[in-house]
Amino acid sequence: MADVITTEYRLATEPALKSFVSTVLAKVGVAPEDAAIVADVLVAADLRGIESHGVARLESYYVNRIREGQLVAKPDVQTVRETPTSLLVDAGNGLGHPTAKRTMERILQKADTSGAAFGAVRNSNHYGIAGYYAMMALDRDTIGIASTNSVRYGAPTFGKDVLLGTNPLAFAIPAKNEPAFVLDFATTTVPKGKLEVYNRKEKKLNPGWAIDAQGNETLDPQVALKGALLPLGGYGTDNGGHKGYGLGLLVDILCGVLSGGASGNDLPLPSDPPLPGKISHFFAAFKIDGFRDPEQFKADMDTELRAFKDSQKAPGHDRIYVAGEVEYEKTLYNREHGVPVHVKVWSGLEKLAGELGIPFEIEK
Amino acid sequence: MADVITTEYRLATEPALKSFVSTVLAKVGVAPEDAAIVADVLVAADLRGIESHGVARLESYYVNRIREGQLVAKPDVQTVRETPTSLLVDAGNGLGHPTAKRTMERILQKADTSGAAFGAVRNSNHYGIAGYYAMMALDRDTIGIASTNSVRYGAPTFGKDVLLGTNPLAFAIPAKNEPAFVLDFATTTVPKGKLEVYNRKEKKLNPGWAIDAQGNETLDPQVALKGALLPLGGYGTDNGGHKGYGLGLLVDILCGVLSGGASGNDLPLPSDPPLPGKISHFFAAFKIDGFRDPEQFKADMDTELRAFKDSQKAPGHDRIYVAGEVEYEKTLYNREHGVPVHVKVWSGLEKLAGELGIPFEIEK
Numbered sequence: 253m254a255d256v257i258t259t260e261y262r263l264a265t266e267p268a269l270k271s272f273v274s275t276v277l278a279k280v281g282v283a284p285e286d287a288a289i290v291a292d293v294l295v296a297a298d299l300r301g302i303e304s305h306g307v308a309r310l311e312s313y314y315v316n317r318i319r320e321g322q323l324v325a326k327p328d329v330q331t332v333r334e335t336p337t338s339l340l341v342d343a344g345n346g347l348g349h350p351t352a353k354r355t356m357e358r359i360l361q362k363a364d365t366s367g368a369a370f371g372a373v374r375n376s377n378h379y380g381i382a383g384y385y386a387m388m389a390l391d392r393d394t395i396g397i398a399s400t401n402s403v404r405y406g407a408p409t410f411g412k413d414v415l416l417g418t419n420p421l422a423f424a425i426p427a428k429n430e431p432a433f434v435l436d437f438a439t440t441t442v443p444k445g446k447l448e449v450y451n452r453k454e455k456k457l458n459p460g461w462a463i464d465a466q467g468n469e470t471l472d473p474q475v476a477l478k479g480a481l482l483p484l485g486g487y488g489t490d491n492g493g494h495k496g497y498g499l500g501l502l503v504d505i506l507c508g509v510l511s512g513g514a515s516g517n518d519l520p521l522p523s524d525p526p527l528p529g530k531i532s533h534f535f536a537a538f539k540i541d542g543f544r545d546p547e548q549f550k551a552d553m554d555t556e557l558r559a560f561k562d563s564q565k566a567p568g569h570d571r572i573y574v575a576g577e578v579e580y581e582k583t584l585y586n587r588e589h590g591v592p593v594h595v596k597v598w599s600g601l602e603k604l605a606g607e608l609g610i611p612f613e614i615e616k
Numbered sequence: 617m618a619d620v621i622t623t624e625y626r627l628a629t630e631p632a633l634k635s636f637v638s639t640v641l642a643k644v645g646v647a648p649e650d651a652a653i654v655a656d657v658l659v660a661a662d663l664r665g666i667e668s669h670g671v672a673r674l675e676s677y678y679v680n681r682i683r684e685g686q687l688v689a690k691p692d693v694q695t696v697r698e699t700p701t702s703l704l705v706d707a708g709n710g711l712g713h714p715t716a717k718r719t720m721e722r723i724l725q726k727a728d729t730s731g732a733a734f735g736a737v738r739n740s741n742h743y744g745i746a747g748y749y750a751m752m753a754l755d756r757d758t759i760g761i762a763s764t765n766s767v768r769y770g771a772p773t774f775g776k777d778v779l780l781g782t783n784p785l786a787f788a789i790p791a792k793n794e795p796a797f798v799l800d801f802a803t804t805t806v807p808k809g810k811l812e813v814y815n816r817k818e819k820k821l822n823p824g825w826a827i828d829a830q831g832n833e834t835l836d837p838q839v840a841l842k843g844a845l846l847p848l849g850g851y852g853t854d855n856g857g858h859k860g861y862g863l864g865l866l867v868d869i870l871c872g873v874l875s876g877g878a879s880g881n882d883l884p885l886p887s888d889p890p891l892p893g894k895i896s897h898f899f900a901a902f903k904i905d906g907f908r909d910p911e912q913f914k915a916d917m918d919t920e921l922r923a924f925k926d927s928q929k930a931p932g933h934d935r936i937y938v939a940g941e942v943e944y945e946k947t948l949y950n951r952e953h954g955v956p957v958h959v960k961v962w963s964g965l966e967k968l969a970g971e972l973g974i975p976f977e978i979e980k
Contacts, residue, residue: 338906542702
């Protein structure tokens with residue numbers, strides 16, 4: 253994994269980076285306990301190697317929107333409906349992370365008591381990586397599920413309107429000695445950022461990634477940036493694009509419709525001015541001991557995961573990973589060596605520190 | 617949809633076809649109430665246009681295995697563990713459909729009472745279409761989920777061993793005036809049968825469908841038939857193949873590991889002699905009124921589904937479907953015009969009727 257740590261990155265210590273993020277958010281009016289949660293979720297993404305959802309977004313997604321009054325620093329979070337196995341929360345147009353984390357915490361408590369519970373949050377904002385919330389189940393012998401809808405980037409199968417977010421789905425299932433199974437994936441084939449990278453590098457896209465504004469598949473990143481992302485499975489139905497489209501719509505329903513929040517046409521487009529409070533989340537948890545002794549289950553999980561990891565490799569490959577393993581190993585590595593922060597992001601944070609008059613001492 | 621009804625098909629009446637399937641199964645020792653459930657599930661698949669999971673499999677998957685003593689006609693079905701929100705059932709190596717249907721029925725009753733419930737079945741067999749069980753939730757203002765692992769056909773990302781079934785996932789969510797959202801999809805890009813069809817027609821496969829026995833991607837169907845299917849998203853990770861692999865493994869865990877049944881290496885390969893009782897299923901259900909008034913939710917579902925259906929079409933396409941809509945319309949059409957049964961399947965059923973000495977009067 254040394255290839256990740258190039259000269260383009262500087263290394264921060266985990267506690268200092270978290271503390272910096274917390275201080276920034278507190279400075280713009282976020283309650284300290286909320287700011288700490290956001291910091292934990294963002295830095296978890298950077299530790300896991302998911303830069304696009306880490307501290308790189310601190311200013312544009314969170315700080316600026318709070319400063320511009322689009323997002324409420326101290327929101328009025330309300331429980332809308334609650335039963336022993338369900339929970340619906342209104343995030344009051346606050347930061348997504350604190351309400352999402354507290355909602356998943358309550359869902360896990362409900363699952364502890366009732367065995368199973370589902371939850372949703374509406375009137376929220378970008379909450380970072382879905383996997384963070386699903387993984388909260390892992391040390392409780394519980395299976396966790398988390399999802400969120402998002403700003404729209406994708407088109408439905410045989411459509412051309414931009415209607416679907418990247419709409420990630422995350423599942424976390426504990427094992428015994430093996431790292432947990434943590435599947436956290438966008439239901440589009442690639443994220444929008446990938447088109448931007450290919451555009452900068454003047455590289456052709458792969459088939460199955462994007463369409464132009466007329467709805468035809470395109471390999472030209474510049475054209476694709478004016479079009480839409482394709483769902484997992486690609487264009488049309490031949491390679492299963494309708495399955496990815498179905499999963500994306502499923503997420504929009506479970507998050508947006510089930511919560512009574514925004515969905516479909518009411519979600520923001522990237523070209524819109526920020527429309528905060530339009531994002532919704534979905535969570536679920538159920539206890540393993542409703543089925544089996546958790547220790548036996550986790551031992552069997554080890555056997556299952558090893559069956560895949562120890563199976564024969566395709567030519568040119570020396571490892572088979574299971575979901576979440578790459579991110580787990582990156583986390584261990586980055587905890588030891590420092591959290592990699594891209595030099596451009598680093599200078600942005602430094603500038604922000606200057607503007608807000610707070611110390612910037614994050615370097616490892 | 618008239619293209620489905622070619623001269624290669626003959627049309628059966630739905631009640632006569634169901635009654636025929638029931639009679640066949642009863643004749644080989646299946647209890648009449650179990651036989652009726654199998655008939656209902658198989659004919660539902662044919663009505664929905666999913667021939668591969670319909671009456672075409674009656675003899676090879678069910679009747680022959682019972683006659684050869686591999687599958688128990690009158691199984692000893694046992695509840696292994698039960699809580700107000702969970703249920704684990706051992707199917708006693710019987711037909712998958714009756715135990716799956718009764719387990720989902722009990723899960724729905726638990727969800728009625730508790731709000732949410734999860735279930736699993738082990739020591740079972742092929743249960744037909746996963747969507748059937750998820751759809752049982754639809755008239756109860758409940759969201760239904762069903763899944764099953766299967767005989768192995770697919771390889772993990774960067775692997776070459778055949779380790780994963782087609783492992784379908786199904787979600788059913790009710791709407792008001794629109795047909796319900798019913799997403800039921802295999803987590804491989806294509807089913808094995810598609811390779812066989814392409815082999816017969818001497819057509820090249822699409823990229824992303826299959827690998828050869830060495831683990832290299834191949835477009836040659838004959839070579840692919842000795843290799844493995846690729847997960848949704850195709851070869852490697854560039855087009856999201858790791859996402860489909862993750863979903864396939866998720867299904868194997870939720871079905872096989874959670875139930876304490878067979879999973880991974882212990883699942884049958886197509887080349888194995890039938891290894892019945894190795895298949896496991898997973899179910900979940902949760903009530904909409906834990907979140908919102910179901911009538912408001914269903915009205916909002918109509919708005920959501922229409923947003924996609926009414927959006928602009930890509931060139932050359934005049935409809936955008938939502939998941940389950942094609943199958944819903946086929947069901948309406950086939951109920952009116954007759955259930956299409958391929959002529960080869962038809963003669964097989966006729967021959968079976970002769971062997972078992974039962975009447976064969978199914979023609980519309």
